[in-house]
Each structure stands twice: as C-alpha cells, then as structure tokens.
Amino acid sequence: MALLDIKDLTVRYTGRGREIEAVRGVNLSLAPGDTLGLAGESGCGKSTLAMSVLRLLPASARIGGEILLDGEDVNTMKWGRLRAVRWTTAAIVFQGAMHALNPVRRVRDQIAEPIVLHADTPPPPAALRRRVDELLAQVELPAEKGESYPHELSGGQKQRVMIAMALACEPRLVIADEPTTALDVIVQAQVLALLSRLVTEQDIGLIMISHDLAVLAATCRRLAVMYEGRLVEEGESAAVIGRPEHPHTAALAAAFPTVGDPEYRYAPATSSELGLPDPPPPPSGEPLLRTEGLRVTFTGRGRSVTTAVAGVDLEVHAGEIVALVGQSGSGKTTLARTVLGLQRPTAGRVVFDGTPLPTGTRGLRAYRRQVQLVLQDPTSALNPRHSVYESVAEGLRIHKMPGDERARVAAALEAAELRPAEEFMPLLPHQLSGGQRQRVVIAGALALEPRLLVADEPVASLDASVRGEILALLLRLRARLGLAALVITHDLGLAWNIADRVAVMYRGELVEVGPVDEVLRSPTHDYTRSLLAALPTLGTPAEH
Incomplete structure (x- = not known):
C-alpha cells in the first residue's frame, strides 16, 4: 500500500469576490522509502499541494479529491485524529528556518516540544534530554548546540534543527519545502546528503519542493513538475531531466547553468529576445x-x-x-x-x-x-x-x-x-x-x-x-x-x-x-x- 496517495486533488482559494484555482486535478503517490521531487515556479501550486497533505491551508481554501495517508483520507479526519497524525505520521520541514524557529527559546526545547505534545504521558526529563541528544546526533549536530538560541546558529545549523524537529516523533513521511533556499553550496550539499542518508537509514518517504531541478535530482529518485496548478510531467529523475517532454520542464532545466559549459556563458541574455549586447572594450588604465x-x-x-x-x-x-x-x-x-x-x-x-x-x-x-x-x-x-x-x-x-x-x-x-x-x-x-x-x-x-x-x-x-x-x-x-x-x-x-x-x-x-x-x-x-x-x-x- 502507498504511504501517500493523492487522487484528483483540487484546491481553490476564495476571497474578495473571486476564486483562484491553485491546484487542478493532481494525482500522485509515494511508497515508503521513496523520494519525490516537486518542481515548479512560485505560484504553480506546489506548496499548496504539500500543505494540503496535513490540512495546513488557510480557512479560505476549499479542498476536493482525496488525500490518503496510510490509507486514511486526511480530508475527512476529525480534528483530534488530524492532530495525532501531524508530526507522528507526517512532518514538514518549513522553508525559512530563521522564521520558523522561535527566537526566544533554546533549540533543545523546540525540538522537544512535539515529543511532549504527542506523548501519552509526559516523558521523564532525563529520557527527553537523551532523545533530543539522539536527534541532534542524527542531524550531525553536537549535543551542546541544543543549548543555543537560533540566532547563535548558522543557516545550515538552523536547517538541521528544523529537520531534527521533523524527525522527533519518528514520522513515516517528511515534506521538505525549499530546505536549501539561501544556503551556500557547501551547506546545501551537506543538507541534501543528510536528507538522503536519513531516507535510506529510516525508510522515510520524502517529498522535496524546489524550483531548482539540480537540487531535486541530487536527492530524489522521481520528479514531478507543476505548472499553473497542474502536474505537467512526472517520472524517473534521469528521464525527466534528460528528455523533458513539457516546455516548462525544459525551461526549468535550462535556467540553472552548468558551470564550465560554454553554452551557459551569458545564457540569460543569449536566450532572451533582446539578445546579447556587444561587450564593452576590455578594461584598461586605472580601476574604477x-x-x-x-x-x-x-x-x-x-x-x-x-x-x-x-x-x-x-x-x-x-x-x-x-x-x-x-x-x-x-x-x-x-x-x-x-x-x-x-x-x-x-x-x-x-x-x-x-x-x-x-x-x-x-x-x-x-x-x-x-x-x-x-x-x-x-x-x-x-x-x-x-x-x-x-x-x-x-x-x-x-x-x-x-x-x-x-x-x-x-x-x-x-x-x-x-x-x-x-x-x-x-x-x-x-x-x-x-x-x-x-x-x-x-x-x-x-x-x-x-x-x-x-x-x-x-x-x-x-x-x-x-x-x-x-x-x-x-x-x-x-x-x-x-x-x-x-x-x-x-x-x-x-x-x-x-x-x-x-x-x-x-x-x-x-x-x-x-x-x-x-x-x-x-x-x-x-x-x-x-x-x-x-x-x-x-x-x-x-x-x-
């Protein structure tokens, strides 16, 4: 049985006398231990699709279709059941770690919060501390970092804390929304390697959202591309990237250059209707x-x-x-x-x-x-x-x-x-x-x-x-x-x-x-x- 099965999903936002169709008839499935990259530009509906899995959309959203999580429809769950499913069956790594973490609470307390909230009985302090240390070790952070406040951590360390929080209640599905945005290439590579390792070791299903196909290809076995609320292409990463069928997929692949390839030198201008202007004469004399x-x-x-x-x-x-x-x-x-x-x-x-x-x-x-x-x-x-x-x-x-x-x-x-x-x-x-x-x-x-x-x-x-x-x-x-x-x-x-x-x-x-x-x-x-x-x-x- 699929871990996640989305059938004919539609999401509409209503307000100010008009209706916006953000997701239009999307079908997707994910098996345990599988990885799916969801690509597309801002406004294509990919984050709306991801947030609908745990009903984290605003009240103005109207959801149609089915979202089966371990065979149970999220749309028909009562509030108590939905609250139990969040963090324990599926968890989300939100986009901006700087904004998602509470600036006035220590990192240790924030990682412990979902564990305390979802425990049948409050865990003993010593056991809770051991579990948080375990989670920090899983994301390759030393235990002493748990005593830090978010502003005392680097961007990559904050993103690792977000991943530790998502893993706190041992979910079977993790949704990572732009987890490497604003990270430099070294830290980005470390975060992607960490996610890949956790998926392999813990048999977690992973959905990763990004507009960068190279980032998704480095981590995900399958790719799905969204455009104007619809799923326009889906398949094995190698096939989607190597032989894109939809023009939007080809445009996404071309937008991120291959460093060292002459084809991509000045590519933003050469691919534009206005063309590449003549370069100025080579610099001479004193620098500006x-x-x-x-x-x-x-x-x-x-x-x-x-x-x-x-x-x-x-x-x-x-x-x-x-x-x-x-x-x-x-x-x-x-x-x-x-x-x-x-x-x-x-x-x-x-x-x-x-x-x-x-x-x-x-x-x-x-x-x-x-x-x-x-x-x-x-x-x-x-x-x-x-x-x-x-x-x-x-x-x-x-x-x-x-x-x-x-x-x-x-x-x-x-x-x-x-x-x-x-x-x-x-x-x-x-x-x-x-x-x-x-x-x-x-x-x-x-x-x-x-x-x-x-x-x-x-x-x-x-x-x-x-x-x-x-x-x-x-x-x-x-x-x-x-x-x-x-x-x-x-x-x-x-x-x-x-x-x-x-x-x-x-x-x-x-x-x-x-x-x-x-x-x-x-x-x-x-x-x-x-x-x-x-x-x-x-x-x-x-x-x-």
Missing part, C-alpha cells in the same frame, strides 16, 4: 574601484576579536562585472558594506576613481550617488505603502538631483525595462511580480546615474525564469550605460552566467582572483575546488 590591504575586525563578548576581512586587495574596472563568491560567513557582505562606506575599515583603504573613500557625511553622500546598492530581497527593500514612482524618486530627492523628477523616474524605469513607464508609476509593490519588484529596486539605483552597482545576491529570492531576466538586464545595462558591477553571491552558476572576473573569498581572504573561464574551469585553490565539487548537477540524478 580598488581596495588596498582592507581589513575589518569586530570585538565580541569577552573581548574576543573576529577578523571578517583580512587584508583584501580587489579591483573593479569601468564596465566590468566582478563576482565575489564564497560561503556564508566568508566576509563577502562585510567587504561590500565597507566598499559602500557603511562599515569603517580597521586598516587599509577603499579608492574610487583615484580618490580615497571620504569619511565625512557630505563626501559619503556624493560618493553613494555614484556607487549604488541593489539588495537581495526586493519585497523587503521596497516600502509597501510607496508607489513605484515614490520608490524610484526617493533617491533623487535625498541627493537633490537637478532636472525634471518625473522625466528622470521615467528614464530609470525604461532603463530597467519596465515599459511603458507611465503604467508602472502608480502601482504598489504587492501589485507587481517578484521580477518586476527587483526591476524597481534596480531602477531606484539607476535614477542616480551611478557608475558602479554593488548587487548583494540580486537573484537569490527569484524564480528560475525571472532570475534569467534580471541577469540579462544587468548585462544589457553594462553594455548600454558602461555600468560596472560588484556582484556578491554564493551562486557559482551566476558568476559563470554574467561575470568577467571572479574573486573567491574564504575566511576573510581572497584566495583566488581571475577571469571566470580560468578560475571556474581550472581552479588552483582547494577551497575553489570544494565549492565546485559541492554543486548539484543535472547529470547525476539520485539513486535509492
């Missing part, structure tokens, strides 16, 4: 931006000193795209903040266009007009109450830019390819797609006519196809406006897609710098090799 022996240290509790940036020398020429890559905690963001004048260096200096970075308020304001930041998450970067016009015009007003404000806003929106600009000006952020929101953030930077963009993970929160659109836009902006860009990322695929040179950062130091072709094809440093080795690839589907 350079750092000289830059060092940043922080003093922590007990007067301990942490060196975040350790004597970095980096150059960015006019019209050049440089990717700064490395794991979380390698010092990339601290270096970027120092370049922007948001963090004072402990030693060394930043030089822009031959002039040292100013320290006074007026000088810094003039400098930041020329060096603009593009933030990672456009939803957080935009004020939800400000229209597109207000968001783009804000910088113009702060810097007291001369000329017609409306004309400048329109020109910036056009440059960010939000056309016609007049139609976008009155809209609020919630009325835009994720890609359009990121274009508004970029337009706000372009309005000030900068010479350098510092982009912090500019596509990390975007879908596969939208990611390509934004990367293609950056390439065209470089060609049209001569813009230079320093792109901070843990995504080596992004570096291969658009960068001219790559700088690899490890423990505060630049361990390898050079042309992308050389560094990513023939790395000389062990750390660069380990980053490349950790990348999931479409060519190696999981076998269970």
Whole structure:
C-alpha cells in the first residue's frame, strides 16, 4: 500500500469576490522509502499541494479529491485524529528556518516540544534530554548546540534543527519545502546528503519542493513538475531531466547553468529576445574601484576579536562585472558594506576613481550617488505603502538631483525595462511580480546615474525564469550605460552566467582572483575546488 496517495486533488482559494484555482486535478503517490521531487515556479501550486497533505491551508481554501495517508483520507479526519497524525505520521520541514524557529527559546526545547505534545504521558526529563541528544546526533549536530538560541546558529545549523524537529516523533513521511533556499553550496550539499542518508537509514518517504531541478535530482529518485496548478510531467529523475517532454520542464532545466559549459556563458541574455549586447572594450588604465590591504575586525563578548576581512586587495574596472563568491560567513557582505562606506575599515583603504573613500557625511553622500546598492530581497527593500514612482524618486530627492523628477523616474524605469513607464508609476509593490519588484529596486539605483552597482545576491529570492531576466538586464545595462558591477553571491552558476572576473573569498581572504573561464574551469585553490565539487548537477540524478 502507498504511504501517500493523492487522487484528483483540487484546491481553490476564495476571497474578495473571486476564486483562484491553485491546484487542478493532481494525482500522485509515494511508497515508503521513496523520494519525490516537486518542481515548479512560485505560484504553480506546489506548496499548496504539500500543505494540503496535513490540512495546513488557510480557512479560505476549499479542498476536493482525496488525500490518503496510510490509507486514511486526511480530508475527512476529525480534528483530534488530524492532530495525532501531524508530526507522528507526517512532518514538514518549513522553508525559512530563521522564521520558523522561535527566537526566544533554546533549540533543545523546540525540538522537544512535539515529543511532549504527542506523548501519552509526559516523558521523564532525563529520557527527553537523551532523545533530543539522539536527534541532534542524527542531524550531525553536537549535543551542546541544543543549548543555543537560533540566532547563535548558522543557516545550515538552523536547517538541521528544523529537520531534527521533523524527525522527533519518528514520522513515516517528511515534506521538505525549499530546505536549501539561501544556503551556500557547501551547506546545501551537506543538507541534501543528510536528507538522503536519513531516507535510506529510516525508510522515510520524502517529498522535496524546489524550483531548482539540480537540487531535486541530487536527492530524489522521481520528479514531478507543476505548472499553473497542474502536474505537467512526472517520472524517473534521469528521464525527466534528460528528455523533458513539457516546455516548462525544459525551461526549468535550462535556467540553472552548468558551470564550465560554454553554452551557459551569458545564457540569460543569449536566450532572451533582446539578445546579447556587444561587450564593452576590455578594461584598461586605472580601476574604477580598488581596495588596498582592507581589513575589518569586530570585538565580541569577552573581548574576543573576529577578523571578517583580512587584508583584501580587489579591483573593479569601468564596465566590468566582478563576482565575489564564497560561503556564508566568508566576509563577502562585510567587504561590500565597507566598499559602500557603511562599515569603517580597521586598516587599509577603499579608492574610487583615484580618490580615497571620504569619511565625512557630505563626501559619503556624493560618493553613494555614484556607487549604488541593489539588495537581495526586493519585497523587503521596497516600502509597501510607496508607489513605484515614490520608490524610484526617493533617491533623487535625498541627493537633490537637478532636472525634471518625473522625466528622470521615467528614464530609470525604461532603463530597467519596465515599459511603458507611465503604467508602472502608480502601482504598489504587492501589485507587481517578484521580477518586476527587483526591476524597481534596480531602477531606484539607476535614477542616480551611478557608475558602479554593488548587487548583494540580486537573484537569490527569484524564480528560475525571472532570475534569467534580471541577469540579462544587468548585462544589457553594462553594455548600454558602461555600468560596472560588484556582484556578491554564493551562486557559482551566476558568476559563470554574467561575470568577467571572479574573486573567491574564504575566511576573510581572497584566495583566488581571475577571469571566470580560468578560475571556474581550472581552479588552483582547494577551497575553489570544494565549492565546485559541492554543486548539484543535472547529470547525476539520485539513486535509492
């Protein structure tokens, strides 16, 4: 008998006088010990489908069809039975570990909570402690980490805690919703290997949700692809990836580049209708931006000193795209903040266009007009109450830019390819797609006519196809406006897609710098090799 059997499932959301059909007639089954990857872009219905397995949908959802969990229909379960099934028969690893964990409770207490809630009689404290230690060991965390608060753990450690919580009551089915989003490649590989090991050792059924086919192929034997609420393709991972039948599956596979494959160099622009613009002439003369022996240290509790940036020398020429890559905690963001004048260096200096970075308020304001930041998450970067016009015009007003404000806003929106600009000006952020929101953030930077963009993970929160659109836009902006860009990322695929040179950062130091072709094809440093080795690839589907 199947562990999970979904038959003709439909989910509709009602509200504000309209109805949205999120899931449309989906049929799926999963056997014990089997692994299924559920792929698709935001809004395709994959998370709705997963949450419906334990009836974790909002009250506005109307569910049709059958969801048989161990032969019992979840839709007809009484509340008491449903509560007993959650955690014990099926459990969920939620998407954002940072937001899913309680920030004011120790990790140990949070892992113990489902055990206490589902026990017939309260377990003795000693036995409970042993069980939590066991769970921490299963996810390869030392027992002392149980005494930590979430903010004291790294992203990968928090994700492991979420997995330990899901395993607490020994469920037969685990649903992992984007479990590696925002994790760097090394930590991502560790989490995927952990999930694969647990499935094998404990005979758990696993459903993993992602928009990244390479991540799913590394862990799941079978793949199912959703598009507009429907299941458009399903089968063995190797077959679905190697011989996709639906155009959307092919598009998802193409959206994530194979590092080292010439076909994927500048692929976001070459696959666009607008095409790949002519590259600017090779850089010559003095660099636009350079750092000289830059060092940043922080003093922590007990007067301990942490060196975040350790004597970095980096150059960015006019019209050049440089990717700064490395794991979380390698010092990339601290270096970027120092370049922007948001963090004072402990030693060394930043030089822009031959002039040292100013320290006074007026000088810094003039400098930041020329060096603009593009933030990672456009939803957080935009004020939800400000229209597109207000968001783009804000910088113009702060810097007291001369000329017609409306004309400048329109020109910036056009440059960010939000056309016609007049139609976008009155809209609020919630009325835009994720890609359009990121274009508004970029337009706000372009309005000030900068010479350098510092982009912090500019596509990390975007879908596969939208990611390509934004990367293609950056390439065209470089060609049209001569813009230079320093792109901070843990995504080596992004570096291969658009960068001219790559700088690899490890423990505060630049361990390898050079042309992308050389560094990513023939790395000389062990750390660069380990980053490349950790990348999931479409060519190696999981076998269970």
